[in-house]
Amino acid sequence: MGLFDFFKKKETEPEAQVALDKGLEKTKEGFFSKITKAVAGKSTIDDDVLDNLEEVLVTSDVGVNTTLKIIDRIQQRVTKDKYLSTTELNHLLRDEIQLLLAENNSNDFRQFEYGQHKPYVIMVVGVNGVGKTTTIGKLAHKLKAENLKVVLGAADTFRAAAVEQIKLWGERVGVRVVAQAMGSDPASVAYDTLQSAVANGEDVVIIDTAGRLHNKIGLMNELGKIKSVMEKVIPSAPHEILLVLDGSTGQNAFEQCKQFTEATDVNALAITKLDGTAKGGVVIGISDQFKIPVKYIGVGESMNDLQLFDKKAFVDSLFK
Numbered sequence: 001m002g003l004f005d006f007f008k009k010k011e012t013e014p015e016a017q018v019a020l021d022k023g024l025e026k027t028k029e030g031f032f033s034k035i036t037k038a039v040a041g042k043s044t045i046d047d048d049v050l051d052n053l054e055e056v057l058v059t060s061d062v063g064v065n066t067t068l069k070i071i072d073r074i075q076q077r078v079t080k081d082k083y084l085s086t087t088e089l090n091h092l093l094r095d096e097i098q099l100l101l102a103e104n105n106s107n108d109f110r111q112f113e114y115g116q117h118k119p120y121v122i123m124v125v126g127v128n129g130v131g132k133t134t135t136i137g138k139l140a141h142k143l144k145a146e147n148l149k150v151v152l153g154a155a156d157t158f159r160a161a162a163v164e165q166i167k168l169w170g171e172r173v174g175v176r177v178v179a180q181a182m183g184s185d186p187a188s189v190a191y192d193t194l195q196s197a198v199a200n201g202e203d204v205v206i207i208d209t210a211g212r213l214h215n216k217i218g219l220m221n222e223l224g225k226i227k228s229v230m231e232k233v234i235p236s237a238p239h240e241i242l243l244v245l246d247g248s249t250g251q252n253a254f255e256q257c258k259q260f261t262e263a264t265d266v267n268a269l270a271i272t273k274l275d276g277t278a279k280g281g282v283v284i285g286i287s288d289q290f291k292i293p294v295k296y297i298g299v300g301e302s303m304n305d306l307q308l309f310d311k312k313a314f315v316d317s318l319f320k
């Protein structure tokens, strides 16, 4: 199977669905217990119910804009159908969330032109602690399991621990890691990694970057330099700029998304740590607000806990 086929694959296999269900348990519990409260004592969906629902969505980290959009759509359905019973609210909500996710996440990753570039270069960005390195390790593991040749570039040279951590993942997963001494030029690491990947005929390059959010100009310069060095080796690279966000941070994830999308051309999102948080609504809001597809979600710490985001499986799991 080639890279292209791998990313066309839909992750609805039973095992993945079980992991997803488990990972989203807290979000689901939080969400539905709030909804139950929101409709308590009401038989039809009226303005009160919609006001309460608005609060439920906002406090579930769906984000204000997306919440208003969902409420507006439900209101239109209520106006059209008159006297909708509150027992239908879950159905309505499910439909609207599914539609929203469909608008923003096509599940068709052809836009990333997998298989058309060898090596396919992914530059991974995000602040420290969001699960960037872990996501890189898990992704490398996933790709390697499909017999793809993967190389990692330790371009987060700012902290010694980051270089060590990625080397450790390389050993664990069994993929090559290109690294230089701590404090060396990240762009130089990226250059070396791409050059050696071309020479070795590797399929995928994943470059880690430092997650310093000192200020926008600094971030732009730092990422811009790495990008332009990559272009020198492979003019079309990076093919993917993957922003990693910690789903358990709710509104902070929105803010980071804003900063990084302003600083560089992010075209894919990975949302981690959805297990153990009730803030999974962030997946719905972020993809809608920034119009960037969520490509991966992290639902646990183990190597197999990174999933290709499947909007149908996600909604199924949430409303099961």
Ligand SMILES: Nc1nc2c(ncn2[C@@H]2O[C@H](COP(=O)(O)OP(=O)(O)OP(=O)(O)O)[C@@H](O)[C@H]2O)c(=O)[nH]1
Pocket: 126, 127, 128, 129, 130, 131, 132, 133, 134, 135, 162, 165, 211, 272, 273, 274, 275, 276, 297, 298, 299, 300, 301, 305
């Ligand atoms: N529960 C859970 N933990 C995760 C997930 N993804 C990452 N983590 C954990 O989050 C912590 C931080 O992950 P790192 O990969 O070190 O984060 P980072 O963004 O690379 O941060 P630095 O290496 O400090 O730059 C680690 O303990 C990971 O095991 C996830 O999907 N679920």
